[in-house]
Amino acid sequence: xLIDTYGRVxxxxxxxxxxxxxxxxxxxxxxxxxxxxxxxxxxxxDEIVRLIDIAVTSLGIEEVRFTGGEPxxxxxxxxxxxxxxxxxxxPQMSLTxxxxxxxxxAAALKEAGxxxxxxxxxTLRPDVFKTLTRRDRHKDVLDGLYxxxxxxxxxxxxxxxxxxxxxxxxxxxxxxxxxxxDYELRFIEQMPLDAQHGWKRDGMxxxxxxxxxxxxxxxxxxxxxxxxxxxPAERWLVDGGPHRVGVIxxxxxxxxxxxxxxxxxxxxxxxxxxFATEETDxxxxxxxxxxxxxxxxxxxxxxWGKKAGAGLDDPTFVQPDRPMSAIGG
Ligand code: SAM
Ligand code: SF4
Numbered sequence: 001x002l003i004d005t006y007g008r009v010x011x012x013x014x015x016x017x018x019x020x021x022x023x024x025x026x027x028x029x030x031x032x033x034x035x036x037x038x039x040x041x042x043x044x045x046d047e048i049v050r051l052i053d054i055a056v057t058s059l060g061i062e063e064v065r066f067t068g069g070e071p072x073x074x075x076x077x078x079x080x081x082x083x084x085x086x087x088x089x090x091p092q093m094s095l096t097x098x099x100x101x102x103x104x105x106a107a108a109l110k111e112a113g114x115x116x117x118x119x120x121x122x123t124l125r126p127d128v129f130k131t132l133t134r135r136d137r138h139k140d141v142l143d144g145l146y147x148x149x150x151x152x153x154x155x156x157x158x159x160x161x162x163x164x165x166x167x168x169x170x171x172x173x174x175x176x177x178x179x180x181x182d183y184e185l186r187f188i189e190q191m192p193l194d195a196q197h198g199w200k201r202d203g204m205x206x207x208x209x210x211x212x213x214x215x216x217x218x219x220x221x222x223x224x225x226x227x228x229x230x231x232p233a234e235r236w237l238v239d240g241g242p243h244r245v246g247v248i249x250x251x252x253x254x255x256x257x258x259x260x261x262x263x264x265x266x267x268x269x270x271x272x273x274x275f276a277t278e279e280t281d282x283x284x285x286x287x288x289x290x291x292x293x294x295x296x297x298x299x300x301x302x303x304w305g306k307k308a309g310a311g312l313d314d315p316t317f318v319q320p321d322r323p324m325s326a327i328g329g
Pocket of ligand 1: 191193194
């Protein structure tokens with residue numbers, strides 16, 4: 001098991017497949033100038049599958065989520081999914097994506113064994129999308145979402161980040177749209193993980209702001225702690241249900257005490273938290289012919305050092321050097 005000194009057990013593995021992306025969301029990446037990881041430093045498909053195999057068969061991982069950067073840019077994605085689906089025990093598999101390219105790939109990914117997708121979409125307005133992501137691809141995301149639902153990658157979840165002065169008036173519209181199309185909407189508080197280090201606690205839209213805005217149009221009933229489990233999102237039934245809305249309040253209502261995650265970057269570093277300042281180099285172990293037991297031991301030792309919390313609301317908080325796109329969101 002991947003257990004830490006606070007008794008938390010990691011069963012959920014986030015795997016970043018690339019740090020590259022075809023969008024430039026303002027809260028994630030600068031317009032230009034971000035240094036990409038060098039190709040030889042990236043784990044190969046075989047190395048990724050081997051690490052996931054160790055995690056699933058020796059370390060108790062039950063769920064694998066592929067992310068990035070933009071994971072659909074990884075040429076070998078469907079092959080990786082297929083090989084992970086063949087592992088015993090077979091983990092649940094999901095993908096966090098900006099949705100561009102899903103129209104072409106959703107059916108093949110489902111066929112390969114992918115269970116679900118989370119698609120990021122912050123706005124229903126194409127012009128605001130272009131400002132937020134610096135690319136004119138709004139329709140591609142909507143098409144991708146539709147294709148995911150048609151392919152049965154359900155429940156399709158939509159992640160939205162609200163930015164002051166850009167889309168912070170859109171929470172009720174996004175929820176009405178998500179209910180209409182049967183997508184499960186989750187708002188994510190903006191976190192200090194942008195490559196430009198431009199995050200400001202004072203300016204961010206909080207979970208409280210989001211709920212106040214949603215309640216102008218919807219009746220929200222809390223689902224309660226039991227239904228939440230170790231999920232980062234607090235959820236509410238919308239107008240009595242069955243649709244739900246979630247809020248991931250990493251800054252104002254952190255859920256670190258129930259965290260069940262471990263993370264693997266595209267260059268083979270284990271991180272115990274998005275906000276960790278330390279990493280454990282599994283790529284070096286892989287490439288020096290370490291056996292599965294030795295790799296499992298390194299992973300367990302990393303987990304044992306997991307901190308109690310990220311401390312985002314603490315004035316002494318220091319943003320990690322790696323941006324979200326290079327950690328895997
Ligand atoms: N490119 C894919 C996507 O956008 O879904 C996967 C990677 S992205 C880093 C994963 C999630 O992190 C997205 O939902 C994105 O909106 C969110 N994200 C990125 N930067 C963030 C930030 N600074 N604060 C909060 N969420 C952020
Ligand atoms: Fe790309 Fe996702 Fe970051 Fe947007 S949030 S720039 S889509 S990695």
